[in-house]
Amino acid sequence: MARPAKRVSPDTLGGRIRAARQSLRLSLADVADGRYSTSLISQIERNRVEPSPESLRFLAERLNLPLDDLMVLVQQQRESEAEANRYKENEEKLNHALRLLESKHVKAALDMVKTINIEHAPPSLRWRLYALKGQCFFSMREFVEAQRQFFQAAALRPERLPTEQVYEATLLHLHLAATCRELGHLDLANDHYETVLKLMQPETPIHYVAEAHWGIALVSFERADSHRDDEQWAVESEQLKYRALRHAENARTLYRSIGDEINESLLSCEIALIYQGLGRLDEARACLREVLERWQPRVAAAVPAGKNTLEERRQKREANVVAAAAAYLASLELQCQQYEVALEYVRQAHEAARKSYTLRRAEAYLIEGQILEAMEQERGAAPGGQSGAERAFRAAIEELKPTHRMAALIHAHDLLGRHLLKRGRIKEGEYELDVARALAQTRRQWQEPLAITDEL
Template sequence: MARPAKRVSPDTLGGRIRAARQSLRLSLADVADGRYSTSLISQIERNRVEPSPESLRFLAERLNLPLDDLMVLVQQQRESEAEANRYKENEEKLNHALRLLESKHIKAALDLIKTINIEHAPPSLRWRLYALKGQCFFSLRQFVEAQRQFFQAAALRPERIPTEQVHEATLLHLHLAATCRELGHLDLANDHYETVLRLMQPETPIHYVAEAHWGIALVSFERADSHRDDEQWAAESERLKYRALHHAENARTLYRSIGDEINESLLSCEIALIYQGLGRVEEARACLREVLEKWQPRVAATPPAGKNTLEERRQKQEANVVAAAAAYLASLELQCRRYELALQYVRQAHEAARKSYILRRAEAYLIEGQILDAMEQEQEAAPIGESGAERAFRAAIAELKPTHRVAALIHAHDLLGRHLLKRGRIKEGEHELDVARALAQTRRHWEDPLAMTDEM
């Protein structure tokens, strides 16, 4: 029994030739007329083979078709094949860049993506290329540029995507949410974290789900503190703090279920901060001490690993846990006005932060500055020259300045400005507050994704 002919679009060269042959009620052998093989005619009809100029002229005469029309279809077929080859080549480059990024060769991944003309890539590939480019900038902590790329990807991403691309779409919205949070765009960050939860499927990796819950916890807690001077905000603030607690506990449970001790401990630190915000100080203190007692001896006893190794990365992550727990304990004891104990914890935070990340080093300096500022206020005796608090705030700014941690930098300039005003250095204090306001204004420029897409 003969197999049914595979459907070929009538708008293609092969489809046009087949339609003409069938219209004339000719067999393949009738068309070939002994001059060409039936196999060749069949392959031409299926667009498997491009006919030579002689065979094309023969087919045009045999089937009563305009030669010029067939030549146009030949050219279209060539362009279509070239487009398919470019798509395949760009797809291969995308996958190679993804592997480079996963192995921490970020610059090599970015350089490879730059060899692709993204604007001329098909829409189905374009959003994925922008998303991957954004991941590279995100890994380099260049959050403004990362956000630009992620917004482009989100704007171009189709509503319906193939099952095999859901993973990439989930990662896109996770990174976009994290970038928005880093830049202080809390409402946008919350929207994208919730988009991630809506995209979740049974096969979605657990750590993606945990990360989305963690992100919502961070955003909710930051929003709860955003109107602290507004008495009418109190009820909404408490609701947001309990929302943050719910999502943080969900995230911690998920990390515990997959044996991720580091992120489980970082979530415990976050939960302690929320406890503190809710006035549950003893619970917060117990939670942070438990984390510190678990990780500090391990970090202190571990000799430094070689540069750019997995072991060095693990050590940084462990030091990050210790720095976070010590810094949060220092903040808690500052709130309780136990300044000497707070300074002890700050010293532990500094020691761990040196082995960790820029943000932790800046955080330790900021808390140290706040403790010293509070001690100066209680002593009512301003030191001569630059105070310890001023040095700490300026050290935090120096750490943050080369980064794109805009929200943290605004906070640092604001703290320094207020400290200088308290010391009667009005002009310098106002300057720092102006810097903070200017940074906040710059940050707002990126808040609207439509405005960003229009600008690009």
């Protein structure tokens, strides 16, 4: 049985020639008239071959078609093929850049994207290129530029997507949410985490869904900590904390289902913080102790791995869990005025943080400083001179200075400034508070472009 002919649009050169031939009830052999092969005529009709000027003139005469019209269609076909080739080339560059980004070659990925003229790329490719640029800037912790790129991508993203692009759209909104959170736009961050849950499909990676729930938990808890004194806010704050708890528990369950023990334990630390915020201190303490008992022996026994290996990254993540749990326990015991117990947990946090990340090292110093300050106040330490608390706060600042952790750095300068004021060192204390205010103003300036990009 003969295979049915593939449909060719009548608006193309081949479609126009085929329609004219069929209208005149001519066979391929009739048109070829012995001058050309029927195979060539067939391929021209299917837009597989571009006719030479001579064969195009021959076809125009045989089929009573205006030659000028056919020449226009030839040019359109050339442009269409060139556009298809450019799309294929740009998509190959996009996929190459994605592979570079996944292998941590961020600068190389960004340089690859910069070789593409994004403004002239078709919309179906353009949003993906903006999203990739945003991911590169996000990886470099350049959040303002990352946010600009992500907003461009979100504005251009089609409502209906091919199945294979839903994955990229999910990642776009996860990154955009995280960027908004870094820049202090909690409502926007929440909206994009919610978008991820709406994009969820059976084939959506579970860790993406878990990350969205985790993000909503973090944002809700941060919003609950906003300082307002009215009674209505107290009710709203508690509701936000329970919302944070619900999403954190969802995220922990999802990570447990895929065997991701590290993120499961980090979620337990987050849940403990929420318990503490709700005044459920015993539950918070039990949760954190369980995490510490589970991971501390493993981290203590770990043999240092080589730089930039998978094993080294795994060890850092495990140490991160221990540092977080110990630091949060120290904060909890500080709240309960159990200072010696709190200092023991700080010691454990420092030990793990040395094997972990900068933020954990700074966090341990900040909590240590707050504990020492409370102890000094209780004992009535004499004003003046450098205290242990001051040394801890300054150590945290030194850790944070080379990073983009603006919120943590502002907090560290604020704690140091207030401590110095309590010690009677007014001029130095005011200076540190001025630094905190200046950094906070800089952070607010980062947020100003949103007034424009929100309209996209």
